[in-house]
Amino acid sequence: xxxxxxxxxxxxxxxxxxxxxxxxxxxxxxxxxxxxxxxxxxxxxxxxxxxxxxxxxxxxxxxxxxxxxxxxxxxxxxxxxxxxxxxxxxxxxxxxxxxxxxxxxxxxxxxxxxxxxxxxxxxxxxxxxxxxxxxxxxxxxxxxxxxxxxxxxxxxxxxxxxxxxxxxxxxxxxxxxxxxxxxxxxxxxxxxxxxxxxxxxxxxxxxxxxxxxxxxxxxxxxxxxxxxxxxxxxxxxxxxxxxxxxxxxxxxxxxxxxxxxxxxxxxxxxxxxxxxxxxxxxxxxxxxxxxxxxxxxxxxxxxxxxxxxxxxxxxxxxxxxxxxxxxxxxxxxxxxxxxxxxxxxxxxxxxxxxxxxxxxxxxxxxxxxxxxxxxxxxxxxxxxxxxxxxxxxxxxxxxxxxxxxxxxxxxxxxxxxxxxxxxxxxxxxxxxxxxxxxxxxxxxxxxxxxxxxxxxxxxxxxxxxxxxxxxxxxxxxxxxxxxxxxxxxxxxxxxxxxxxxxxxxxxxxxxxxxxxxxxxxxxxxxxxxxxxxxxxxxxxxxxxxxxxxxxxxxxxxxxxxxxxxxxxxxxxxxxxxxxxxxxxxxxxxxxxxxxxxxxxxxxxxxxxxxxxxxxxxx
Amino acid sequence: xxxxxxxxxxxxxxxxxxxxxxxxxxxxxxxxxxxxxxxxxxxxxxxxxxxxxxxxxxxxxxxxxxxxxxxxxxxxxxxxxxxxxxxxxxxxxxxxxxxxxxxxxxxxxxxxxxxxxxxxxxxxxxxxxxxxxxxxxxxxxxxxxxxxxxxxxxxxxxxxxxxxxxxxxxxxxxxxxxxxxxxxxxxxxxxxxxxxxxxxxxxxxxxxxxxxxxxxxxxxxxxx
Ligand code: SF4
Numbered sequence: 001x002x003x004x005x006x007x008x009x010x011x012x013x014x015x016x017x018x019x020x021x022x023x024x025x026x027x028x029x030x031x032x033x034x035x036x037x038x039x040x041x042x043x044x045x046x047x048x049x050x051x052x053x054x055x056x057x058x059x060x061x062x063x064x065x066x067x068x069x070x071x072x073x074x075x076x077x078x079x080x081x082x083x084x085x086x087x088x089x090x091x092x093x094x095x096x097x098x099x100x101x102x103x104x105x106x107x108x109x110x111x112x113x114x115x116x117x118x119x120x121x122x123x124x125x126x127x128x129x130x131x132x133x134x135x136x137x138x139x140x141x142x143x144x145x146x147x148x149x150x151x152x153x154x155x156x157x158x159x160x161x162x163x164x165x166x167x168x169x170x171x172x173x174x175x176x177x178x179x180x181x182x183x184x185x186x187x188x189x190x191x192x193x194x195x196x197x198x199x200x201x202x203x204x205x206x207x208x209x210x211x212x213x214x215x216x217x218x219x220x221x222x223x224x225x226x227x228x229x230x231x232x233x234x235x236x237x238x239x240x241x242x243x244x245x246x247x248x249x250x251x252x253x254x255x256x257x258x259x260x261x262x263x264x265x266x267x268x269x270x271x272x273x274x275x276x277x278x279x280x281x282x283x284x285x286x287x288x289x290x291x292x293x294x295x296x297x298x299x300x301x302x303x304x305x306x307x308x309x310x311x312x313x314x315x316x317x318x319x320x321x322x323x324x325x326x327x328x329x330x331x332x333x334x335x336x337x338x339x340x341x342x343x344x345x346x347x348x349x350x351x352x353x354x355x356x357x358x359x360x361x362x363x364x365x366x367x368x369x370x371x372x373x374x375x376x377x378x379x380x381x382x383x384x385x386x387x388x389x390x391x392x393x394x395x396x397x398x399x400x401x402x403x404x405x406x407x408x409x410x411x412x413x414x415x416x417x418x419x420x421x422x423x424x425x426x427x428x429x430x431x432x433x434x435x436x437x438x439x440x441x442x443x444x445x446x447x448x449x450x451x452x453x454x455x456x457x458x459x460x461x462x463x464x465x466x467x468x469x470x471x472x473x474x475x476x477x478x479x480x481x482x483x484x485x486x487x488x489x490x491x492x493x494x495x496x497x498x499x500x501x502x503x504x505x506x507x508x509x510x511x512x513x514x515x516x517x518x519x520x521x522x523x524x525x526x527x528x529x530x531x532x533x534x535x536x537x538x539x540x541x542x543x544x545x546x547x548x549x550x551x552x553x554x555x556x557x558x559x560x561x562x563x564x565x566x567x568x569x570x571x572x573x574x575x576x577x578x579x580x581x582x583x584x585x586x587x588x589x590x591x592x593x594x595x596x597x598x599x600x601x602x603x604x605x606x607x608x609x610x611x612x613x614x615x616x617x618x
Numbered sequence: 619x620x621x622x623x624x625x626x627x628x629x630x631x632x633x634x635x636x637x638x639x640x641x642x643x644x645x646x647x648x649x650x651x652x653x654x655x656x657x658x659x660x661x662x663x664x665x666x667x668x669x670x671x672x673x674x675x676x677x678x679x680x681x682x683x684x685x686x687x688x689x690x691x692x693x694x695x696x697x698x699x700x701x702x703x704x705x706x707x708x709x710x711x712x713x714x715x716x717x718x719x720x721x722x723x724x725x726x727x728x729x730x731x732x733x734x735x736x737x738x739x740x741x742x743x744x745x746x747x748x749x750x751x752x753x754x755x756x757x758x759x760x761x762x763x764x765x766x767x768x769x770x771x772x773x774x775x776x777x778x779x780x781x782x783x784x785x786x787x788x789x790x791x792x793x794x795x796x797x798x799x800x801x802x803x804x805x806x807x808x809x810x811x812x813x814x815x816x817x818x819x820x821x822x823x824x825x826x827x828x829x830x831x832x833x834x835x836x837x838x839x840x841x842x
Contacts, residue, residue: 002630002631004824004825007825008824008825010634010676011675011676016634016675016676017634017635017636017639020631020634021631022630022631022632022706022707022708023706023707024643024646024706024707026707249643249646249706251632251634251635251639251640251643251706252639253638253639253642300650301650302646302650303645303646303647303648303649303650303704304646305645305646305649334649335657
């Protein structure tokens with residue numbers, strides 16, 4: 001399946017296993033009987049893409065169909081891209097080795113804004129024009145899903161249709177429709193018109209955007225019968241929703257190389273900075289026995305020796321203890337570890353904790369997110385210093401010597417005092433260790449502080465806020481380093497400019513497409529990789545297009561401004577977000593969804609049902 | 619607990635699996651097969667699974683030995699069947715046997731090297747060049763190694779490590795059958811030898827394939 005040409009270059013690049021395919025459980029079909037060939041593209045490296053659960057779900061789901069074949073495509077690393085371009089090898093899909101330009105659907109998943117240039121680069125490597133208007137034929141249709149689709153505007157000219165929300169149902173709808181139109185010999189326009197009628201499909205070329213003299217959006221007007229507001233799709237019943245019983249098992253070591261179990265979607269916490277917490281609402285839980293069955297099937301088909309229980313805030317899962325008890329019944333004997341990546345350690349029974357590997361291996365992690373109680377109230381992060389201190393105390397009692405703390409810099413209303421609070425809290429954790437009579441003898445403590453930069457995101461209460469300027473962030477980072485007086489505390493911060501860029505695209509409009517294309521043409525790609533990211537090229541791209549990044553990143557919006565993503569409907573009511581924003585500025589917290597529903601509105605997408613409210617699901 | 623030597627053919631896309639990745643991949647295969655591996659004792663128990671002579675990336679093999687320790691009374695035949703059902707693409711179980719020789723007994727390996735040249739004329743000329751280089755007995759290669767923290771470039775005499783060398787050509791293809799030193803102390807990677815030949819002879823094949831055919835002991839008998 002690998003051509004001689006490809007084999008020749010494979011030994012000249014790092015990690016050729018990224019580009020060969022042929023992994024266990026990858027699906028190879030006879031293309032003769034296939035009506036729709038689907039290239040699922042992850043615009044980052046193989047190792048990152050292969051760790052992504054959404055891709056595994058949709059890959060399995062499409063391949064269940066006899067009339068469709070889904071294959072995987074990742075962004076080739078720089079060395080491979082160079083070889084491919086030199087030898088005229090177009091971007092191909094891993095299963096068949098066939099060039100993806102001949103496929104019917106090319107789907108991208110947009111997990112983070114900094115992958116946008118990779119989308120363009122992959123289309124170009126495939127041998128396709130990057131702008132959808134220049135791709136005249138019915139196929140390939142370029143589609144995109146994933147969290148960034150909540151504001152897809154910066155990519156609007158490149159992608160034929162976006163799929164806001166969850167992909168399980170709408171993917172099949174699109175495949176059915178495309179199959180029909182291929183048989184009919186329809187034009188691309190005819191297909192897109194029909195597609196726009198499906199809930200959860202956004203055809204950007206059917207919407208025209210007008211701007212005010214001050215550069216804000218004046219109006220977004222649909223045409224061709226497309227809906228005024230595009231409502232996201234969700235899956236109502238996770239117990240009966242498709243979940244793969246096989247994962248492709250990579251030969252290479254990838255970031256998350258294990259069985260992943262999804263416990264629920266959504267989050268009851270309502271942290272005001274967290275986009276995922278709002279985007280994936282309403283809350284829908286899976287039954288413990290469903291999860292258990294899925295884990296058994298996956299471990300059996302992959303041979304993995306680790307299960308990761310994955311959800312936004314895993315300990316909020318109402319059936320966590322029954323699930324863990326059930327899993328431990330068979331995993332211990334089979335030497336399978338269980339990892340809980342996002343754990344709130346408060347109230348976690350000790351004997352269960354002992355058996356859970358993540359805690360054992362990586363030490364304790366905490367995400368207070370802000371250094372003072374006032375600021376934690378602003379962002380609605382319901383974790384008090386007392387809880388942090390009592391938990392680290394217990395941990396030190398139990399012999400731990402390493403604690404990792406996650407914070408953000410640049411949160412709304414933040415002052416230098418709040419920044420200093422980060423160093424102080426870390427210092428308190430160090431002190432706690434030395435005051436603890438039961439601390440491990442002869443050992444010292446390390447507290448790692450990771451301070452990322454806050455980026456305001458659409459569909460959060462902070463979507464109107466100004467992002468800190470690069471200068472302000474740099475000053476705060478400097479202040480944080482200066483506030484730290486002990487060598488027991490290690491502080492690491494994110495690069496400033498990449499956060500600004502992320503902020504620009506997160507809340508950007510269509511005019512940014514030119515900047516993305518210009519930057520890409522000048523050589524920008526893999527912008528999420530610090531060692532590849534090129535600040536100067538990006539600055540030049542903004543300048544050449546006459547667009548100021550500050551307008552998008554560091555400008556405070558008013559509540560009545562038309563936002564570029566206002567025509568996307570994620571079920572969250574704007575009045576709820578406004579109310580949350582006002583409460584944030586008064587430092588008033590909102591109870592979590594299990595205590596009280598705050599009327600975010602997303603339950604309407606699910607016939608009024610939100611599992612945050614059902615106590616003890618049957 | 620008992621030890622078993624599994625012989626695996628490695629071919630196709632699987633040849634791009636590095637040694638480290640292969641270990642992980644085979645541990646999972648044994649798990650899928652439902653064969654209970656024996657775990658080492660101690661603080662960080664891990665299953666016992668090792669390859670007496672790791673195969674370099676990009677080379678195929680007729681039969682790679684893989685030693686595992688298992689805790690089961692499954693017969694060799696049952697293990698053969700169970701493993702055969704779960705192998706990833708490119709791997710075929712050829713045999714399951716008691717490990718007869720010690721891993722350290724590997725002294726040489728026999729390879730089949732196929733070179734494709736631009737055309738038949740080139741192939742004939744190249745074949746002659748290779749022959750004279752081998753017959754000359756002066757072939758050397760550079761190998762970077764480490765001396766403490768320093769990187770050092772060592773010149774190694776290849777002729778001492780080449781124990782048999784047969785060559786034939788047909789059309790634009792050259793086939794070389796070679797027995798080279800192999801093992802944990804002295805080992806000659808055929809790719810290194812090939813590079814040295816290309817450099818010294820000033821030729822460049824359009825395509826190359828290297829296949830390990832068997833492992834030998836110091837008396838040229840098969841490693842089993
Ligand atoms: S509907 Fe109510 S309980 Fe459900 S997510 Fe929204 S606010 Fe929370």
